[in-house]
Amino acid sequence: MKLSQELAWRGFTNQTTLKDITVLDSEKITFYWGVDPSSNSMTVGNLAIAMMVLHFISHGHKAVLLVGGATGLIGDPDGKDEERDLKTVEEVAKNKAGIALQYQQIFAGQPFTIVDNYDWFKDFGYLQFLRDVGKHFSMTQLLQRDFIQSRIGQGGKGISYAEFSYSLIQGYDFLHLFRTKGVTLQVCGADQWGNSISGVDLIRKVEGGEAHIWSAPLVVNKATGKKFGKTENGAIWLDSSKTSVFDFYQFWLNADDQGVLDYLKIYTLLTKDQIDSLMGEFTQNPAGRAAQKALAYEVTKIVHGEAEAKKAKEATATLFSGEASDLTPIVQMPEGEHEVIEVLVKAGLATSNSEARRLFDQGGVKLNQQKVGSPRVTLKSGDLLQVGKRRFVKIS
RNA sequence: GCUGGGAUAGCGAAGUGGUCAAACGCAUCUGACUGUAAAUCAGACGACUUAUGUCUUCGGGGGUUCGACUCCCUCUCCCAGCACCA
Numbered sequence: 001m002k003l004s005q006e007l008a009w010r011g012f013t014n015q016t017t018l019k020d021i022t023v024l025d026s027e028k029i030t031f032y033w034g035v036d037p038s039s040n041s042m043t044v045g046n047l048a049i050a051m052m053v054l055h056f057i058s059h060g061h062k063a064v065l066l067v068g069g070a071t072g073l074i075g076d077p078d079g080k081d082e083e084r085d086l087k088t089v090e091e092v093a094k095n096k097a098g099i100a101l102q103y104q105q106i107f108a109g110q111p112f113t114i115v116d117n118y119d120w121f122k123d124f125g126y127l128q129f130l131r132d133v134g135k136h137f138s139m140t141q142l143l144q145r146d147f148i149q150s151r152i153g154q155g156g157k158g159i160s161y162a163e164f165s166y167s168l169i170q171g172y173d174f175l176h177l178f179r180t181k182g183v184t185l186q187v188c189g190a191d192q193w194g195n196s197i198s199g200v201d202l203i204r205k206v207e208g209g210e211a212h213i214w215s216a217p218l219v220v221n222k223a224t225g226k227k228f229g230k231t232e233n234g235a236i237w238l239d240s241s242k243t244s245v246f247d248f249y250q251f252w253l254n255a256d257d258q259g260v261l262d263y264l265k266i267y268t269l270l271t272k273d274q275i276d277s278l279m280g281e282f283t284q285n286p287a288g289r290a291a292q293k294a295l296a297y298e299v300t301k302i303v304h305g306e307a308e309a310k311k312a313k314e315a316t317a318t319l320f321s322g323e324a325s326d327l328t329p330i331v332q333m334p335e336g337e338h339e340v341i342e343v344l345v346k347a348g349l350a351t352s353n354s355e356a357r358r359l360f361d362q363g364g365v366k367l368n369q370q371k372v373g374s375p376r377v378t379l380k381s382g383d384l385l386q387v388g389k390r391r392f393v394k395i396s
Numbered sequence: 397g398c399u400g401g402g403a404u405a406g407c408g409a410a411g412u413g414g415u416c417a418a419a420c421g422c423a424u425c426u427g428a429c430u431g432u433a434a435a436u437c438a439g440a441c442g443a444c445u446u447a448u449g450u451c452u453u454c455g456g457g458g459g460u461u462c463g464a465c466u467c468c469c470u471c472u473c474c475c476a477g478c479a480c481c482a
Contacts, residue, residue, distance in 0.1 A: 152475090158473095158474060158475070250432075253432070253433095254432060254433070255433080256433055256434060257431095257433055257434065258433090258434075260433090285431095286431070286433080287430090287431040287433090288431080289431065289432085289433080292432095292433080316432085320432065352442090352443065352444090353443085353444070353445085354441095354442080354443060354444075354445090355425085355441090357445095357446085358425080358426075358440060358441080359425080359426065361426090361439095361440085362425085362426040362427060362439070362440065363426075363427060364425080364426045364427070365426095387425095387426090388425075388426065388427095389426095389432060390432060
């Protein structure tokens with residue numbers, strides 16, 4: 001399948017400055033994608049774009065992956081309704097390293113270059129920046145952006161000059177990469193369109209050059225109509241210390257029926273035929289959850305590797321039949337009789353005694369698949385303690 | 397700098413001297429029903445104890461009062477308008 005068709009079929013098309021998208025099929029170009037180091041890990045939101053980047057690479061385009069060391073020090077105001085606290089240099093450095101590592105994992109085996117915009121901003125003088133970059137931005141245009149309007153209008157939370165300037169920094173990134181690496185395309189999420197377009201204008205004004213943007217739509221959970229990738233525990237991270245491999249796998253396994261086709265197309269590299277056949281099976285027998293199972297396994301494989309994906313799959317199979325597995329968190333607890341409340345808190349299944357009591361009162365506590373009805377339980381090593389439907393802890 | 401408006405639990409938002417641990421909505425949690433889905437229904441949703449009691453909360457600090465989220469002073473931050481703008 002040609003790249004333009006692939007992108008369209010998988011649902012990666014949103015807005016682009018390209019008049020004719022088939023140039024992506026006929027020409028080999030260099031493009032870039034950037035991630036803001038506001039955390040030391042990407043989320044499944046970033047992963048969607050990463051998957052798209054993967055398709056660009058596999059169709060022969062050269063990838064430049066940017067970590068926003070400079071932009072991270074400022075903070076992207078886009079989509080935020082409130083000014084953010086500045087991160088320290090150390091924190092940004094740590095986050096950059098985390099993002100770069102994830103680039104290496106996701107794009108393992110593929111050709112790509114990683115750059116850091118801090119490298120070209122750290123010695124860029126303020127006056128120089130205003131003359132070279134600031135001069136080319138129209139205040140009227142900057143002020144008209146929706147999120148600026150919502151921040152400075154009545155009821156807005158205000159915005160500092162620093163965050164306001166974010167767009168200029170990102171715009172210059174594009175110009176710099178255009179000049180030094182021949183980058184002519186930026187790919188981004190739909191929410192970054194405004195920031196990205198400023199680079200296109202800048203390149204045209206300063207260099208008289210032509211550069212383009214390809215934006216992917218925000219992945220939306222069709223069942224709820226909300227941005228995909230958030231759960232009760234917050235965002236789903238790619239870093240296993242923030243979202244365990246098991247939770248990550250579970251997240252995908254619990255994908256809603258309506259959205260699972262979209263997610264398969266976006267988040268896996270399965271071919272059209274494979275996906276069609278999976279969906280056929282799934283439609284015949286929704287309860288078999290064939291589509292979700294494939295999705296969970298494939299995505300976990302891409303992010304955490306095949307071995308981890310297998311473990312998560314096995315853990316799931318055994319856990320729901322009542323056995324602990326390698327991936328079940330283990331809690332040290334002396335054998336013998338205990339207060340249920342106390343055990344729940346110590347096991348981290350409840351944050352306070354009140355919460356533990358509530359869970360117990362509402363019948364949400366199970367020990368080895370049996371509902372715990374008495375306030376005292378007898379524990380022994382190897383017991384499987386469960387709260388709700390899918391939170392497990394193994395006693396040792 | 398001046399004038400006015402505002403800051404309430406994860407978010408939004410009521411509450412203008414006691415009946416406020418604080419309405420309501422969203423989010424979240426548990427249960428029922430299911431397919432570890434969605435929808436629906438029921439309950440919970442500061443902490444400690446368990447019985448219906450104690451303690452800590454309504455931007456920070458101080459005060460008035462028997463008693464304050466509610467009144468006064470002050471500080472911090474936000475918004476709007478005005479003024480200033482070499």
